[in-house]
Amino acid sequence: MFAKLEEVIKKHDELLSDLGSPEVLADPKKMMELNKSLNDMTPIVEKYKEYKRYQEDLEFIKENIRAEKDHDMREMMNEEMKELEEIIPNVEDELKILLLPKDPNDDRNVIIEIRGGAGGDEAALFASDLFRMYTRFAERHKWKVDVIERQEVGAGGTKEVVFSINGQGAYSRLKFESGVHRVQRVPETESSGRIHTSTATVAVLPEIDEVQQIHSINPSELKIDTYRAGGAGGQHVNMTDSAVRITHLPTGIVVQCQDERSQLKNREKAMKHLLSKLYEMELEAQRSAVESERRLQVGTGDRSEKIRTYNYPQGRITDHRIKYTVHQLDAFMDGDLEDMIDALTTFYQAEMLANSGE
Structure with missing residues (x-):
């Protein structure tokens, strides 16, 4: 050393x-x-x-x-x-x-995808709660939040939301959030007071700006469609073909953006989202090769893993990977994630230290 x-x-x-x-x-x-x-x-x-x-x-x-x-x-x-x-x-x-090897993506901005999972309307409401939680966390750090795509359902629910957070070190603080988040609470529509369990998935991607950082994308590999945006945004949004959908033909990845009035800006946002997803695919392939012999308990892969439970009746949040519990649920949902993020980072560093000594 x-x-x-x-x-x-x-x-x-x-x-x-x-x-x-x-x-x-x-x-x-x-x-x-x-x-x-x-x-x-x-x-x-x-x-x-x-x-x-x-x-x-x-x-x-x-x-x-x-x-x-x-x-x-x-x-x-x-x-x-x-x-x-x-x-x-x-x-x-x-x-x-x-002295531990630094994640080359730690200083990058992030793109976060949140989707309602099992649980119908309650899952969509929970996805909205998570979106607000990460937005409030970004505001505490004076980071900029930029919505790329949002599909709302019901009264205040979110089927899917994709957004970027621009700020120094955003990825380093949020990279352990990928996975399945589970909520246990009594829905407002539940008259008997029975607790329901619902889920939402979160994916955190490092934002990629330069195409050459992944590989040169051949324009013939992209199918780009424009269409009229729906939902909120005023008459202009619905009167012009400003929304953009990009399909990457070799992988089948589809991204879209209709948040901006300008077709060009929507295309730029969608392209950044696509680049980040392609980059994540490459990272995941590398992780699989490296971690086939040793699986870290805390990682930035495997979105299917249930990582955390938000228990409203008991006012607690438990991260199952590190068996760490925070009891200030209201503050946590208002963006006060520091204790949890610090615990995850410390645990991950301890694992890396232990593995480096093998």
């Missing part, structure tokens, strides 16, 4: 030196790349410097204890030494986590 850390320090110093060179100063794109690399390395460098300071302090105290004759002073120094000996292993663990 310490050999890796010394390499990071050396690379960090080289990048700082390169930033001041005339070649880099004259190339804004190169400067952005170097700054991003520096930002990625800085937390590791700072934590390693902190670790070395603690080690130096510990050696200094040990030397003074050996030379100190006064009993009371020796006792004080021994207490300091014990404190440092407790702190240093914790800092070592933090360094190990910082």
Whole structure:
């Protein structure tokens, strides 16, 4: 580990030196790349410097204890030494986590798909609740939410909603949300007070901007249809063929967008959605190959997995992958997901650490 850390320090110093060179100063794109690399390395460098300071302090105290004759002073120094000996292993663990391979998609925006599952109207209402939950979470982070496609049913229900969240690190915070979410509650239409169980599926995709990041898509592989948008949006929406549906013929993936008045903007949104779905297919193939021997309990794949239960009568949310429960259901549904996300991230990091040592 310490050999890796010394390499990071050396690379960090080289990048700082390169930033001041005339070649880099004259190339804004190169400067952005170097700054991003520096930002990625800085937390590791700072934590390693902190670790070395603690080690130096510990050696200094040990030397003074050996030379100190006064009993009371020796006792004080021994207490300091014990404190440092407790702190240093914790800092070592933090360094190990910082050195774990970073998910290349962590800094990306996300596209989230939510669909009502089993449970009829109640499932559609739950899908709406989840959409609001993630929207409120984004608002807490001052991230932008942009609806790509939404199909509403009944009174306030959602059959399907696809939307993007644009913000630094959005994928890193939301990537563990993919899977089946289950709700247990008494529907408003249930006169007898009987608890119903319904589900909704959530898929979180890293947003892909550049076609070449997946592969070059041949235009002949795409079937693009335009049609008149339905639903809310005013007369203009229903009078022009602004809605766009794109079918990727080799895979059969279909995406569509009718949220914008402009056909061009709808096409751009739909294309981003398609690129993200194609990219996810490639990622899933890679995960399957890597995880065939070892399956991580927390992952960003397998949408069919029941990952979480929202129990309204008991006011709790339980994530079944890590057996973690949050009891402030109202706050959680209002977008306060931090405790759950932190627990999932910590668990995932612990698994990666354990696996890296095998």
